[in-house]
């Protein structure tokens with residue numbers, strides 16, 4: 001069994017447990033549920049750098065990345081760096097994240113926040129809103145077309161942006177629908193962990209222009225952004241490259257400065 005299948009099996013158990021502990025009506029009565037959300041898609045369209053910076057302690061492909069930081073400092077640092085949005089991993093077992101991380105990030109900055117999660121149930125979308133997210137991730141590899149439609153329409157009804165993630169042509173074709181705001185191409189194969197920017201390059205021409213294009217994973221230099229820009233990507237999701245340093249915010253600042261110095265943006 002590949003890692004993605006394992007994550008989904010664990011996630012189904014986890015969501016059933018969470019549902020039994022905190023009913024939907026309780027999530028819907030939280031203060032943050034009433035909050036006006038910020039659009040990441042709009043920020044990316046207006047931005048030059050397009051950086052979405054991630055909070056990621058560990059991952060199945062790299063094991064430990066950084067366990068010594070606090071979410072508040074990371075969120076403030078990313079905001080000061082001028083990134084367009086922040087991605088917060090909320091999976092505990094495989095990434096060391098939590099919904100509390102999302103809550104702390106929400107309290108620490110005004111950036112649009114992406115709940116980076118393996119969404120397999122509507123409940124997780126209501127949770128995302130209740131814990132301060134502005135955007136949800138839907139991963140085509142683990143969802144049917146009907147689920148993508150149902151989940152993205154629910155997210156839109158809650159005024160959340162939807163980032164739909166694909167890794168190949170088949171996933172892309174099953175996912176195109178009006179309730180998606182951004183199409184993310186993951187350069188990492190989530191089953192084998194192989195990473196290649198060529199995936200973003202190959203799939204870009206198949207993505208209709210009505211979607212904001214985001215390239216995700218394996219971006220570790222400004223040269224990678226330079227390579228991807230001709231393919232019309234407006235967003236670049238970067239995790240490990242910032243999180244492996246002692247100060248991810250400073251690292252994001254330097255990265256954006258380099259993009260300007262080298263006339264990439």
Ligand SMILES: O=C(O)c1ccccc1NCC(=O)[C@H](O)[C@H](O)COP(=O)(O)O
Pocket residue numbers: 003054056059060061062186188190193216217218219237238239240241
């Ligand atoms: O990062 C992993 O090892 C991973 C494994 C299995 C499923 C998802 C995984 N990562 C989620 C992500 O999409 C990345 O955290 C994100 O794109 C940032 O990637 P990177 O800049 O390479 O840290």
